[in-house]
Amino acid sequence: MPTLTGMGRPRAFDEAETVRAAARLFADRGFDGTSVDDLVNGLGVHRGSLYKVFGSKRGLYLAALRHHLDHEILPLTAALAAVDHPGTALSRAATGFDGGPAAGLLLLAAAERAPHDPEVAALVTEGLTALERTLGDPALAPALVATVLGLRLRARAGGGTGADAALALTNQLKE
Amino acid sequence: MAHVSVTGDTLTVEVEGLDRLWALKSRIEIPLRNIRGATADPGITREPKGLRAPGTHFPGVIVAGTFHRDGEKVFWDVKNPELAVVVELSDEKYTRLVVEVTDPRATVALIEQALRD
Numbered sequence: 277m278p279t280l281t282g283m284g285r286p287r288a289f290d291e292a293e294t295v296r297a298a299a300r301l302f303a304d305r306g307f308d309g310t311s312v313d314d315l316v317n318g319l320g321v322h323r324g325s326l327y328k329v330f331g332s333k334r335g336l337y338l339a340a341l342r343h344h345l346d347h348e349i350l351p352l353t354a355a356l357a358a359v360d361h362p363g364t365a366l367s368r369a370a371t372g373f374d375g376g377p378a379a380g381l382l383l384l385a386a387a388e389r390a391p392h393d394p395e396v397a398a399l400v401t402e403g404l405t406a407l408e409r410t411l412g413d414p415a416l417a418p419a420l421v422a423t424v425l426g427l428r429l430r431a432r433a434g435g436g437t438g439a440d441a442a443l444a445l446t447n448q449l450k451e
Numbered sequence: 452m453a454h455v456s457v458t459g460d461t462l463t464v465e466v467e468g469l470d471r472l473w474a475l476k477s478r479i480e481i482p483l484r485n486i487r488g489a490t491a492d493p494g495i496t497r498e499p500k501g502l503r504a505p506g507t508h509f510p511g512v513i514v515a516g517t518f519h520r521d522g523e524k525v526f527w528d529v530k531n532p533e534l535a536v537v538v539e540l541s542d543e544k545y546t547r548l549v550v551e552v553t554d555p556r557a558t559v560a561l562i563e564q565a566l567r568d
Contacts, residue, residue, distance in 0.1 A: 311494060312492040316494070323494075324498075324521065327490075327537060328539070328546075331488035332488025332489055332490040332537075333492075334488055334563065335487070
């Protein structure tokens with residue numbers, strides 16, 4: 277049974293679920309496009325609790341990006357490490373974490389917040405480096421990850437998943 | 452309206468003009484280590500404020516002074532909700548400060564930069 281403490285009421289929400297849902301909102305609208313009102317309404321959490329637990333909207337954003345890395349990017353890269361064919365790995369990287377609406381958070385963070393926020397930049401670098409490691413040849417990997425991001429950006433704008441393009445690219449590179 | 456500045460390891464909030472009268476307070480100093488973050492949050496003024504003591508609350512006109520709600524003590528100085536910035540604190544008399552500033556985005560950037568340095 278929850279008890280009241282001198283510092284106010286006990287937290288009445290599931291922190292992990294809140295962070296997961298926040299990642300979806302931020303992935304959809306970006307950092308600046310998501311207001312505290314959007315978070316309060318979308319997460320069903322009291323404003324005071326949000327501030328008390330995360331300190332600021334940025335604090336919640338950092339937690340959401342960390343969650344995105346830990347639960348989507350890094351598991352994907354671990355799975356890709358077992359794929360032998362580079363073209364398959366590339367096309368899966370471009371499409372593999374499209375399953376949920378939070379898929380675009382890394383991409384959006386790279387474009388929107390990383391240039392202004394060193395902690396976001398460090399998380400983005402961690403995600404991109406993990407992707408690079410799974411795409412093989414260290415000389416080519418940065419360009420391949422750039423391709424993955426570009427294909428995902430097109431997919432976000434309604435341009436298809438780009439899986440075929442990724443396969444075609446690696447087939448060209450092998451020749 | 453409040454002026455927020457950082458000198459050394461201290462954040463200073465100076466309440467300006469007549470707001471000093473309404474808030475019954477003109478200056479708050481917070482060590483940076485007790486600041487958890489800052490957020491531009493126009494929507495917060497629509498939330499229940501709790502009991503004021505001491506301070507002034509003319510709904511829709513001004514919220515100024517110290518308000519108590521759910522065991523939290525919050526300092527308010529806001530007339531224009533669009534310009535409200537929330538500064539979350541720890542180990543301080545106040546749980547958070549909600550103050551109106553000239554440029555919320557710049558104030559949030561100033562505080563975040565100070566916390567990084």
